[in-house]
Amino acid sequence: MKMEHERIPPKTPNMNxxxxxxxxIFEDDCLSRWQFESYTEAYKAVTEFMVIYNERRMHSSLQDLSPMEFYEKQRTDLKIKEVRV
Incomplete structure (x- = not known):
């Protein structure tokens, strides 16, 4: 599968x-909460945030389930909430 990198025009965040x-969310819930004194501290905080974000945090686009819960339930007849962009 070939992937193509596509850039959006400057100052158009609504396109992405x-x-x-x-x-x-990353800025509010992770980066702005701490003053890092080393790369190691920052790496640890970001790694912990990514685990929470990807495994435990509820996502509205996944019917307010965490990604892990959604993954477990995806085998049943679970309908995905429509997201309009």
Whole structure:
């Protein structure tokens, strides 16, 4: 599978709303909470945040389930909530 990198025009974050939303959550819930004194501290905080974000945090686009819960239930007849962008 070939992947193509596509850039969006400057100052148009609405064209990539999902990643912009992630960046806001990442900034608010991880980076702005701490003053890191070393790369190691920052790496540890970011790694812990990513585990929480990807495994435990509820996502509205996944019917307010965590990704792990959604993955476990995806084998049943679970309907995905429509997301309009």
């Amino acid at each position: 709303a999902h990643i912009e939303s992630f960046h806001r």
